[in-house]
Amino acid sequence: MSWYYMVLLFALIVLSFSAVLVFIRIIVGPSLPDRVIAFDLIGTITIGMIALYSLITGLTSYLDAAIILSLILFLGAVAFAYYMKKSHKAKK
Amino acid sequence: MIELASAAVIIIGVLFILISAIGVVRLPDFYIRVSAITKAATLGVACIMLGVAIYFNDVDVALKASAIFVFLLITSPIAAHIIGRAAYEDGVPLWKKTAFDEFRDFRDGKIGNEESEEKQNKEE
Amino acid sequence: MNSVILSAGIRVLIPLFFLFSLYLLFRGHNAPGGGFVAGLVASTGFALYAINYGAERTRRRFKLKPIFLIALGLLLAVVSGLIPIIAGETYKTGLWLEEIEIPIMGKPGTPILFDIGVYLLVGGTVLKIIFSLWEE
Amino acid sequence: MVLALYPAAAFAWLMTQFGSVSGGEVISSSWDWVPTMGISLSFHLDGLSMLFALLITGIGALVLTYAGTYMKGMPKTDRFFMSLVLFMASMLGLVLSDNIISLFIFWELTSFSSYFLIGYHHEDKESRKSALEALLITAGGGLALLAGLILLGIGGGSMEMSQLVQRGDELAESGLFTAAMLLIIIGCFTKSAQFPFHFWLPSAMAAPTPVSAYLHSATMVKAGVYLLARVSPVFNGADGWHALLLIFGGITMVLGALIAVMQTDLKKILAYTTVSALGLLVMLLGIGTGIAIKAAVIFILAHALYKGCLFLIAGIVDHETGSRNIRKLGRLFKQMPVTGTAAVVACLSMAGIPPLFGFISKEYSYESTIGMVVNSPLTTSAFFITGMLFVAAAGMLSYMVFFGRRNKLDIKPHEAPITMLAGPAVLAVLSIVLGVFSGLINPLLDQASQVVFPENEPLNLKLWHGINTELILSMTTLVAGIAAFAFVYYNPRLMSMIEISDKIKPSYAYKQTMDSLAELAKNVTQRVQNGYLRVYISMMVGTFCVLALIVLKDFGIPNIEVLWSDFRVYDIVIGVLMIVACFYTVVAKSRLLAIAMLGVVGYGVAFVFIIFGAPDLAMTQILIETLTVVLFVLVLWKLPHYLIFDEGFIKFRYFLVSALFGAIMTWIVMLITSYPLDSHLKTWFAESSYPLGMGRNVVNVILVDFRSLDTLGEIVVLGIAAVGIYGLIKFTTEDDKEEAI
Amino acid sequence: MEDVLPFLIGGLYAGGVYLVLHKSFVKLIIGLIILGYASNLMLFTISRITRGAPALVPEGAEALVEPYADPLPQALVLTAIVIGFGIQAFAIVLIKVGYRIVATDNLDDLNTTDRLDD
Amino acid sequence: MIWIIPHIALAIILALQFLNFMSWGATAINLFFWTWVIFSILWPLSYLINKEYGRKLPRLINLIVYFFKELVMANIRVAYDVITPTTHMRPCIVALPLDAKTDLEITILANMISLTPGTLSLELSEDRKYLFVHAIYFKKMTAEKIKEELKTGFEKRLLEVTR
Amino acid sequence: MENELLLVLLIPLLGGIISLFFWMDVKRQKIVFLISTIAMTLAAINLMRSVLENEVITLQSAGWDAPFGISLVADYLSTFMVLLTGIMGLAVGIYSMGDMDRARMRFGFFPLMSFLLFSVSGAFLSGDIFNLYVWFEIMLISSFVLMALGNTKAQLEGAIKYVTLNIMASIFFLAGIGVLYGLTGTLNMADIALRIHSVPDEGLITLAAVFFFIAFGVKSAVFPLFSWLPASYHTPPVAITAIFAALLTKVGVYAFIRFFTLIFTHESPFLDNLLIFTAATTMFIGVLGAAAQMEFRKILSVHIISQIGYLIMGLAIGTKLAITGVVYFIIHIVFVKTNLFLISGIVNRLKGSYELKKLGGVYHTYPFLALLFVISAFSLAGFPPLSGFWAKFALVKAGLVGDAYFLVLVALATGFLTLYSMSKIWNEVFWKKKPEEETNLEIETLKKERGVINRQVLLPVIAITVLSVGVAIWAEPIFYFAEMTAEQLLNPEIYIVNVLGMAQ
Ligand code: NA
């Protein structure tokens, strides 16, 4: 267990607690956009965690998953925006 | 040496993310959270990626890390914009301490007309 | 969605999605990736396009019919298995061009062809679903 | 009419064999049908078969001739005759079969074809009901019979009756003997309308008269008697055999006769006397002595002759006068002399008056009861009462219709055409001829009784036995019968006076049974299939939980050895996060929150895959997760908001089921992973992926090469899903809306 | 995580079933998806798991060296995920169209087809 | 500007491939150095084709540096505010009049504004004359000042590159 | 030899794919479907011929030896089921060409049918548990789509239940695969059969069996897992119901037979009792359901359940005779039940309803149709000498020989109630006078709207009737084959040796 490993582990733990914090926002809301943004942030944090994990294990192939996540996260936000727009119109 | 550099960058990145997570919980309204926070996480991830690239010291990894960075750089502001816009349209309220809202003014027809008048005046 | 910002972003992103999907497709045999993931990534790009511009315009822009992609993908997947039969092997036995080594992809062979079939089909499927749902 | 030639030809052929069979020969032929199941089409013509076969073809020819005229002008006669001929053939097959299963096949075919015959007037509700009643009862009995026959076959080690008869002892030792006997008796009782199954027969009078004449005089209903006689050698002497036949036969006999004299409808009188006659036959078989068997064989013939004749006459009367009510009919003899004569002859035979054949049978019956060791007074008096009532019924059928009071008919009756008269006339003449020249038929009846009772002494039929107990009893019966007739004749309201309460009638029981069956079906179905999806789901999950718990109770809960070196904070945090997210998908009041939570769970799963070395899975999971959320979002905005129900107890119950299910799954995972696993596939894939599969990503090599068939299937699923979604969204019945997608 | 996973799986199963037992269309489908996760994770876990060692043959090597994750369950789970996606996508749309046509938001109202009509 | 980004990207990729080919590690310094080398080889070549490049490169670098500086600074400001219990922020929405005209210009501008903590591009007016920006840290600043800062900071530098 | 096996799967798959290329082009799709299904049937006959010579034919997919790749195995049972699949696909396909509305055909009815046939055959031939799961899923998704295609209210209602409950079943299936792999470390059925003996505790095998019991129990609709069937089977167009009735539940039963004769062969009183209980309750509650219904097609659909009970009964008894009976029973119900559904469809074409109350007078007007119905209905009720009798006979005999008296009792009672349900249909639809309100005018309009009985509709019904009568009259060869099948199933060594290539 090198000090570097400990740092990474620590970083990973910090990230997972960050995820918990953001998670609280998803639960609390109050509005849908709040949740969407928080959700997006959780995705971003996951990217960071995957990167750290690939450092911990020394396996770079995990980064591919992170790439995909970074590409696709945004789709969720766009879809939610689409939803809000549609349901807003429908309400009118 | 490499490890030290990598660790430093990563710690910075992680802290950025932690701060944005705290911000997401603490900050008062949606717009502030979006404008202040989510980008911080992007920067945090960018730092972590830098740390990864430094540590592995490998072309493939550097490419991947920069790809993640570039993708986030392109997508996250768009996501923020698109959600913020939808939120505003949907009537998500602004914080009570918000100073002014020129968008609302614009919609009410106050701003756009003034400006165009001014411009017209100048041209004349 | 009628957003200039989103539209411009998408125009930049689509080639990225597409290139990245091809990368995933061809290196899938040697690293994480493969036809399925690649197909999803590619079609996600077009899904984005469809969200922004509506399915109608996307369909016009995107010349191939998704159902054709689906059928073609399936056909390719099946045919990749039939080629070995012509060569006197069992169905779907992998045939490889052993002497050739292509960067990223490695050796070309019928399993890669199969993966391309998967790629096409997945792309077609997601597009078909998205197009069907969008106009509602 | 032309159809009548078939049975006539068969009859003629049988007559050519008459001599040899009467001489004790057995003609048989066999054809393997389903040897794997031990079933052959084997036929066996012995005395008993010959007797029945002759009746079937002979009366069959007469009835077909008769029906040709009778049915003229009625609708769909082609279908009618088809059923009738089918019936005839199956009846013939039944009595000729040696293989018990082929016998059963013909047995069921008679039920089947008689269903269509009885239901001929199917647009009439009563007719449909009667046909159904007959079908359900005989086929229900058929089920019992099938089981009984198979048991018999298993016990005896053969499916051939001729073999089984010789293996009575072997059979008696097998444990299945009593069960087989009971089941066969039930089958025969239903077919031969024994109490308490007798009621279908009178209802079956809804059939056209030729059908009644044929089915209820000589054929269908006698099938049960035939089979009982056939198996008699096997069961004779067995516990319960005699008692059952005696008791049920006796009840049927007396009850049938009693009800018969209370009827006013010609066909109903005939039906109930038939029931009674069948009871008599069963009773005789139950007595089971040599003489009783002789009596039975004789009575079968006698009854067939006079009852067939009387049914046909009832048909003529109905056809010519438009009525079958004996209170309305009367003094028809003048207009219908031939019919009347035939009727009188048949009735005299029925009443057992010499020199008619019926007399001989009655003599033998009395002889057999007197010869009985046990219970003879009781049986004798039962015979006496029945005989008396038969005389009364005979009087009702002949005197009240053709003589007696003036009729109250609207039309003027006249004699029937010759084709219709031929049948009754021939049968009446036979009653006389066989009575007087009983020697003609003696050898056949002798053989028949030998079949049923192999040790039987030779039969010697004659009219005059001298003055003995039997004769005295016969005469007393006659006198008492005439008195009874007079009583009935002068008391028209007798029927309503002795009306049996509806509730104790077996037909009421039948109706109740069918009703309660329908009720049961409805209740059970409504309970099991109540339309609530969640009930179905909880049934499935509940079943699993119960079964799994039964199996799991033998295992302890495996120990969890927490290795602190393996303990990672972020693991726990992520696990807890996923559980909490899952919890929130459950409790969320907003569906979008639920979906966001679902996304969190999904990313969590992806991270688990990352941790445990499955980057491909993680990538796929992430992509799919996002796409699912997108799909949801695209679809959701049209969907309703969450329904929140407070259902207190139900909610709690469902919670319990879910929690139990989750706990069981946890248990199972822990249990199985606590054992070591040696997967030789794992090693093989690890070693072969690169050299053989040309790929370094083993998972991908498995997907596109080693197990590419799975992947092919997987993409087919996706393609179909796409087509299906397109169909769901875009489906339209309008042609011009075709879209080129 | 090795010790946490069974509980995680159990929790997901329980949550999924509880959701599926609700009357709401949306909860039904979310429940099915969660059950899908649960069974994928179960298949993955019960085939034994290895931490941090993907089944990727390193450059230059001919075969994997222990420890490495069993690639077979991974392939199976991948197939199951994809199939699950196809079927879930269909189910989601089915529920949407069903909601539109059946015009109820309460699953308990969907009881006309299999009840006895009297 | 759109013409320049591919060049830089190309330079990076070529540098990476080169490092890979030489089996040298892609450390940041290596990468930076070789990218610079390759870019300076590419540059004169492209200069022969398009003379604008020479004029625009410094401006681009100026933009990027400014952007990253803003990014970091703003991040620190926000971080401080988040961590400390008191908050100094007062948000507002300003209508930023645009000189940027093309889709690309507007998009890049809007994205840079969004990426900078403390500001968020909410909406573009339909006539594309205004970008409505949600901004925080409104102390003594007026709306005009914020607009001024955005216009001279991001927009001016951006337009210098693209035009 | 291997390619003979391959053809059976490849032909319907290619048929489906080509149909997809002709999307919305109904005419071509019809032709493609017809050609491919005929070819598939011929291929199945050819495969049968080959299997009769070689006992077991194994195709190691992609040329990887078992247990590393995926084995497709054609033994007597699976080949025979594939042959039935081809025949029924052809018959129902032709029927649907005359009956199905154009809209449904345009939205992919024929390719979906092809994929359904493909997946059903695949499920029969698969020799690998996970591969079987994949086939099940293809089958499910294509049946989901066929079930919902047309978007009527009832269809969607039914489909929602059908889809949900079947997805639940798949979840159990997948978990069960996990448990088996977790115990044996292999997926190939033959290999599992070998390795399952080294599982440390037989209770664990029983535990795995519970998962598969639920999974296959739902697919084959046994009590208390059948709820999806009465909820949905009567909602789509009748051709779809008919093909579902013919094939889908049989796949579940097939899987039951395969797993319980090959893999779960250990001594387990618990499993034995479970099967007996299931068989009895399924038979009886299924037929009660049929007796309670008042709609032509509902009676038939619900009645499927009770027949599944008979099949499970044979499996529960488990002797050679019983399995022989099961095999024969499968042929019988596939022919007869499908035919009854098709006839109900014709009646609906003629009268515009499935409700018993609204129907009547068919015997009067269409005696030939009535004859066809009578043959099938009484065969179903077990009347000799029709096929139902032989099926019942074999099972009852097996039960009596095997001392399963309780099951025999239930089976006979079920037979009685079957007769009751069938005669109810006969009475109400055929014998009863046509209802007053149905005037001649209405008949004329009906004829115009629906067309009368056309050739495509009648031909398959006649053909299946002839087949079902044929298997009754020439029962011997069928029983002979069924006995061979039973023998093969009860001696899995042949299967194992052939699949694992230990023959050499
Ligand atoms: Na009858």
Ligand code: NA
């Ligand atoms: Na029967």
